[in-house]
Amino acid sequence: MDVKAAPRLQLSAVVQPESIGRRPPSTCRLGVSREPQSLRVFVSSTMMRRRTTALEVSCSYGNISASILESGSVRAPLDEELILKNRSQEIQPYLNGRCIYLVGMMGSGKTTVGKIMSQVLGYSFCDSDALVEEEVGGNSVADIFKQHGETFFRNKETEVLHKLSLMHQLVISTGGGAVTRPINWKYMHKGVSVWLDVPVEALAQRIAAVGTNSRPLLHYEAGDPYTRI
Numbered sequence: 029m030d031v032k033a034a035p036r037l038q039l040s041a042v043v044q045p046e047s048i049g050r051r052p053p054s055t056c057r058l059g060v061s062r063e064p065q066s067l068r069v070f071v072s073s074t075m076m077r078r079r080t081t082a083l084e085v086s087c088s089y090g091n092i093s094a095s096i097l098e099s100g101s102v103r104a105p106l107d108e109e110l111i112l113k114n115r116s117q118e119i120q121p122y123l124n125g126r127c128i129y130l131v132g133m134m135g136s137g138k139t140t141v142g143k144i145m146s147q148v149l150g151y152s153f154c155d156s157d158a159l160v161e162e163e164v165g166g167n168s169v170a171d172i173f174k175q176h177g178e179t180f181f182r183n184k185e186t187e188v189l190h191k192l193s194l195m196h197q198l199v200i201s202t203g204g205g206a207v208t209r210p211i212n213w214k215y216m217h218k219g220v221s222v223w224l225d226v227p228v229e230a231l232a233q234r235i236a237a238v239g240t241n242s243r244p245l246l247h248y249e250a251g252d253p254y255t256r257i
């Protein structure tokens with residue numbers, strides 16, 4: 029999808045570890061927030077343990093200027109793809125090749141954002157769902173859920189994340205449910221995790237627009253807010 033064509037600003041990527049019940053060793057913020065007349069863009073980071081990740085350079089070495097951590101206001105027209113590209117460019121020197129893990133609900137834009145980010149960073153884009161599909165002989169995620177169940181899928185996903193944790197220069201779009209397993213966090217901590225936080229109404233609209241065929245957890249769940257819109 030062309031993010032430029034998005035009818036309204038829906039890009040936001042903020043890691044808030046407390047909201048997923050477990051504190052990862054690092055947090056970073058990469059995203060935008062809107063004020064009545066202006067758009068505020070931010071990239072910031074917090075170090076929680078000594079084993080830092082890329083965006084934590086600002087804390088551990090103090091060499092990212094405040095202007096990078098908190099940029100000024102940008103007037104309309106809002107171009108979230110451009111914002112994402114600019115932010116990605118700014119953080120690139122501090123990544124030192126570490127992988128970016130995009131986490132978020134189904135439809136939050138992990139694939140869309142991940143492809144754009146990977147181009148700017150000169151990284152490869154990688155979809156953990158697609159790797160699970162490869163591992164299971166090319167079966168689609170929907171088929172894997174149907175034939176083997178969610179636990180089987182989650183086990184494969186954990187194996188995939190383990191392998192990815194040994195690699196560099198990847199932007200990884202994880203499955204919406206990857207964060208539910210603490211062991212996955214251990215692997216994702218090798219890189220920088222970015223949470224795409226999108227309001228549920230927007231998620232529902234996006235998913236309703238493309239259908240739930242490839243998202244088995246929504247496909248069979250009657251009454252879910254994603255399916256009601």
Ligand SMILES: Nc1ncnc2c1ncn2[C@@H]1O[C@H](COP(=O)(O)OP(=O)(O)O)[C@@H](O)[C@H]1O
Pocket residue numbers: 029030031034035038039132133134135136137138139140141201234235238
């Ligand atoms: N910022 C955005 N604004 C509006 N729609 C978006 C945005 N990002 C993604 N979408 C659309 O939402 C749907 C799901 O996006 P996708 O990137 O596949 O999400 P995920 O990988 O998190 O499931 C796609 O149809 C995509 O075009």
Ligand SMILES: O=C(O)C1=C[C@@H](OP(=O)(O)O)[C@@H](O)[C@H](O)C1
Pocket residue numbers: 132133134135138157169202203204205206242243244245
């Ligand atoms: O719960 C998960 O891990 C999954 C979320 C969906 O992926 P997206 O988050 O990419 O939509 C879909 O592929 C499948 O249901 C697996």
